[in-house]
Amino acid sequence: MSNWAKRLAAGIVAGALAAGSASAAEKPSKMGLGRQALPEEIAAWDTDVQPDGSGLPPGRGTVKQGEEIYLQRCASCHGEFGQGAGRWPTLAGGQGSLNADRPNKTIGSFWPQLAPLYDYIRRTMPWGNARSLTADETYAVVAGGGVENRRSLAGAVLWKDNHWALLGAGDLARALAAAPSGLPIVVEVEDDAQLVRALAAGVRHILVDNQPPLRVAAWVRRAGPDVTIQASGGITPETARAYAEAGAQLISIGALTHSAPAAPIRVDILPP
Ligand code: HEC
Numbered sequence: 001m002s003n004w005a006k007r008l009a010a011g012i013v014a015g016a017l018a019a020g021s022a023s024a025a026e027k028p029s030k031m032g033l034g035r036q037a038l039p040e041e042i043a044a045w046d047t048d049v050q051p052d053g054s055g056l057p058p059g060r061g062t063v064k065q066g067e068e069i070y071l072q073r074c075a076s077c078h079g080e081f082g083q084g085a086g087r088w089p090t091l092a093g094g095q096g097s098l099n100a101d102r103p104n105k106t107i108g109s110f111w112p113q114l115a116p117l118y119d120y121i122r123r124t125m126p127w128g129n130a131r132s133l134t135a136d137e138t139y140a141v142v143a144g145g146g147v148e149n150r151r152s153l154a155g156a157v158l159w160k161d162n163h164w165a166l167l168g169a170g171d172l173a174r175a176l177a178a179a180p181s182g183l184p185i186v187v188e189v190e191d192d193a194q195l196v197r198a199l200a201a202g203v204r205h206i207l208v209d210n211q212p213p214l215r216v217a218a219w220v221r222r223a224g225p226d227v228t229i230q231a232s233g234g235i236t237p238e239t240a241r242a243y244a245e246a247g248a249q250l251i252s253i254g255a256l257t258h259s260a261p262a263a264p265i266r267v268d269i270l271p272p
Pocket of ligand 1: 070073074075076077078088089091092105106107110121122125127128133141173
């Protein structure tokens with residue numbers, strides 16, 4: 001142990017002894033550390049949200065707003081449908097798993113009430129960027145997330161590249177016909193042929209994967225105003241404008257979080 005480290009350790013021990021010998025009447029402030037928290041500081045943290053909704057801040061948000069915020073701020077980790085991207089936690093499914101060896105704690109299984117869910121999201125999410133959503137944005141996310149995740153993964157038909165590879169257009173038509181009305185149906189499209197087949201099958205939400213803005217613009221025109229086109233795949237804050245101008249109503253940018261640069265914050269302890 002270097003000299004300065006020894007001195008530091010001795011200082012800490014001396015401090016601990018002094019604290020140990022302090023009588024109950026003496027306030028810990030005798031150690032010269034910290035200060036009393038101000039009432040406003042305590043009030044800022046002292047939120048007490050109850051399952052019945054008491055203690056929630058005023059605000060409002062719709063499912064549609066929530067979907068957009070979720071796609072921008074949450075989907076990079078939790079997946080577009082709450083299925084979890086990579087090894088990030090899933091938010092959907094998990095019902096009946098809480099007594100299992102590896103419980104799957106999701107909105108459906110672990111967060112049955114919306115008020116504590118709101119409180120949790122407001123305090124902690126997006127992970128690493130907590131409290132960056134306004135009260136209204138959080139309400140919108142809870143409104144959207146609540147609907148989506150209580151239905152679990154079975155609550156939306158997501159037809160992706162693997163389905164195209166393994167199943168035919170007839171299966172897509174059958175899936176659409178079998179889906180209860182109101183169930184979101186999203187079909188990922190990577191080429192003209194898939195787009196044509198999806199539109200012919202009556203799909204109203206197309207997820208365009210890995211295409212340049214020019215092709216997105218062509219597909220937006222081809223799909224018409226009744227179809228929501230969502231651009232995804234390799235889009236960055238720099239290229240997002242081009243996709244917006246191409247007419248995509250929704251844009252997914254995973255880069256916002258999974259490629260966020262690390263801030264150079266460090267603590268150096270220097271010898272005295
Ligand atoms: C950078 C990745 C990341 C982003 C972005 C993110 N989360 Fe999370 N989320 C996590 C991690 C990690 C946990 C688990 C935290 C824990 O267990 O302490 C979590 C947990 C949760 C949970 C609780 C699930 C459980 O295990 O009980 C909810 C609900 C949630 N997130 C919602 C959101 C919402 C809503 C957003 C967007 C506003 C969001 N998250 C954005 C990483 C992320």
